[in-house]
Amino acid sequence: MKLPSFSELDDEQQHVYQQPPDASILVVGPPGSGKxxxxxWRARVLSGPDLGRSVTLVTRNRLLTxxxxxxxxxxxxxxxxxxxxxxxxxxxxxxxxxxxxxxWRPYEYRWDLILQQYETAGVQPLVDHxxxxxxxxxxxxxxxxxxxxxxRTVSIFADEAQSTxxxxxxxxxxGALGFTEALPLKINHRNTAEIVDLLEQLHVGTVPRPAPARxxxxxxxxxxxxxxxxxxxxxxxxxxxxxxxxxxxxxxxQVDVNHMHDLLRERLPRRARVDSYTxxxxxxxxxxxxxxxxxxxxLSGESAIGLEFDTLYLQDLDRSLPxxxxxxxxxxxxLCARARDNLVLINGPRPLNTAQLQALPxxxxxxx
Numbered sequence: 001m002k003l004p005s006f007s008e009l010d011d012e013q014q015h016v017y018q019q020p021p022d023a024s025i026l027v028v029g030p031p032g033s034g035k036x037x038x039x040x041w042r043a044r045v046l047s048g049p050d051l052g053r054s055v056t057l058v059t060r061n062r063l064l065t066x067x068x069x070x071x072x073x074x075x076x077x078x079x080x081x082x083x084x085x086x087x088x089x090x091x092x093x094x095x096x097x098x099x100x101x102x103x104w105r106p107y108e109y110r111w112d113l114i115l116q117q118y119e120t121a122g123v124q125p126l127v128d129h130x131x132x133x134x135x136x137x138x139x140x141x142x143x144x145x146x147x148x149x150x151x152r153t154v155s156i157f158a159d160e161a162q163s164t165x166x167x168x169x170x171x172x173x174x175g176a177l178g179f180t181e182a183l184p185l186k187i188n189h190r191n192t193a194e195i196v197d198l199l200e201q202l203h204v205g206t207v208p209r210p211a212p213a214r215x216x217x218x219x220x221x222x223x224x225x226x227x228x229x230x231x232x233x234x235x236x237x238x239x240x241x242x243x244x245x246x247x248x249x250x251x252x253x254q255v256d257v258n259h260m261h262d263l264l265r266e267r268l269p270r271r272a273r274v275d276s277y278t279x280x281x282x283x284x285x286x287x288x289x290x291x292x293x294x295x296x297x298x299l300s301g302e303s304a305i306g307l308e309f310d311t312l313y314l315q316d317l318d319r320s321l322p323x324x325x326x327x328x329x330x331x332x333x334x335l336c337a338r339a340r341d342n343l344v345l346i347n348g349p350r351p352l353n354t355a356q357l358q359a360l361p362x363x364x365x366x367x368x
Contacts, residue, residue, distance in 0.1 A: 002292060003037055003071040010213075012185050013038055019183070021051055021129075024153045026179040028160075028171075030210040031199065031337030032190025035157040036064070036306050039133040040072050042155055043080040046129050053128040056151070057082040060137045060165075063277055063299070064306040066286035068133070085138050089114075089145070092126065108167065111141025115148070123149045131155045134306050136163040140173040147177060161205040162334040164305065166327065186210055190308055192217030194365075195336070195343055201361035202333040204326045221336070221343035222367035223360065228349050229256070232313065233263035235344075236296060239311055240268060246291060248309030249298045250335055252316040254278045260298045268296065277303055301331065304338055312339035315346040322359035 009017060016038045019025050029035050039057060047055040057080055059065045065082045072080045086107055093101035093114065102110035130151035132138065135158035147154050156179065160171050171182075188196055188210040196212040198221050226232050232249070240247055249264075251257055261276040268274055273295025277286060279302060291297050291307060301316040314335055320328040336343055345366070347357070360366055 003040055004034070009034075009041075010187060010189075012183075012187065013041075016183055016185070017041055017045070019155075021046055021053065022153055024147070024179070025155045026174055026182045027155070027157045027185060028182045029157075029185030030159060030188055031162065031334070032188040032308075033185035033210060034189060035159065035185060036068065036133050037071075038185070039131050039155070039157045040068055040080065043082075043131050044072055044078050046131075047080060048078070055081060055129045055131065056088065056127050057131045057133065058085055058088060058138075058146075059083075059133045060085065060305060061279065061303055062281075062283075062286045063289065063303050064134065066289070067291065067307065070287075070290070085142055088150075089142070096121065096123065109139075109141065111139065111145065115141070115144060118145070118149045125149060125152045127151045129153050129155065131157070133157045134159075134162075135169060135174075136160050137165045137168045137305060139165075139167045140169050140176075143169060143173070143177055161203055161330060162305070162337070164302075164327065164331045164334055187213050189213045190340055191337060192341055194220045195339055198343070198361055198365045199333060199337055201365050202329055202336065204329050204333070217341050220365060220367050221339070221345065223345040223347055223357075225351065226346055226348035229259055229263060231348070232315065232346060233260060233267055236264060236313060237267040240272065240294075240296060243311070244294045245310035245341075246294060247296045248291070248304070248307070248312045248338060249296060250301050250304055250312065250314050250316050250338070251298065252301060252319060254280060254300065256315075257298050257300055264296055264298070272296070274298075279303060301335055304335055308338050308340055310340050311342040311344070312336075313344050313346055314339075315348075317345060317347070317352060318350065318356070321352060321356035 013034050016027055043055050043057045046053040068082045072078050102113045130146050135156040193212040193216045257276050257278050265274050275289040276298040278300050320332045323329045
């Protein structure tokens with residue numbers, strides 16, 4: 001994953017780039033359409049020397065925050081200020097009221113009380129502009145807080161079809177905040193045409209099929225039955241030593257992340273990059289992971305939003321099949337979209353049952 005240069009922006013992306021600096025905007029688009037790239041571009045422009053605005057870019061998880069900061073630096077050395085919603089709200093509330101923000105449970109805030117307390121205290125916006133990426137996975141209360149107390153203007157980048165959190169926000173929620181029109185990004189710059197075909201079978205929503213900019217790749221996505229974690233590690237090892245590309249391995253449980261890391265560290269060359277990450281990783285660990293460079297990154301599905309890999313091995317399937325509700329389908333849609341060139345679904349080590357297998361797209365889209 002790299003930040004496109006100005007000359008590489010397509011017409012739709014240029015339209016987002018040219019939006020007035022004092023405008024609050026909503027940008028929507030499918031996976032691979034450049035939402036994160038345009039969020040970073042807008043942060044760079046607004047905070048750059050010509051405008052000099054105070055800008056904060058907000059994401060759902062720490063791994064995407066670190067990736068956004070690195071992409072901006074690698075482009076031309078520009079630094080942006082990025083943070084997660086939880087870090088931003090917890091830190092600001094603690095600094096103002098000298099106590100922890102009220103929560104229903106960990107990471108689920110009592111927005112009604114927070115908004116009331118900020119209003120009573122007469123809090124003024126923290127920064128000139130707040131840019132929120134993957135906004136579909138952040139709660140409506142946060143956007144109310146952001147638009148009243150977070151910033152004078154707010155830019156939201158979102159795709160309702162990739163929502164993986166029940167407390168997330170919808171287009172209706174954004175409309176209630178005053179975003180009655182959205183700037184669309186319709187071209188998929190990430191995935192091969194074969195992966196886009198598969199994604200279309202998993203898509204939930206009314207957004208039209210994105211136009212794949214890259215054309216065909218090396219073949220259709222496939223599902224492979226494996227009986228052990230060792231088999232998966234051997235498959236990843238073989239791919240890496242033959243291709244030396246950026247490989248993602250997405251599993252569900254933290255214990256499986258750690259186990260796969262140990263197995264691959266044993267198999268891959270000493271100098272090969274083998275990283276792992278979960279939401280429980282120590283603070284700062286996310287900045288050491290360079291996902292776009294050759295190597296392997298093992299992570300949980302909850303940490304994958306907004307990321308991409310040349311080849312993806314997706315084992316985190318069981319909890320989303322056989323699509324008992326739209327959220328399960330959206331989760332697999334989001335996870336499959338992380339693959340740029342090659343997508344392999346893993347049936348195992350615990351085998352999927354017949355109903356789960358039948359819920360997946362037909363052989364026309366998925367080699368079985």
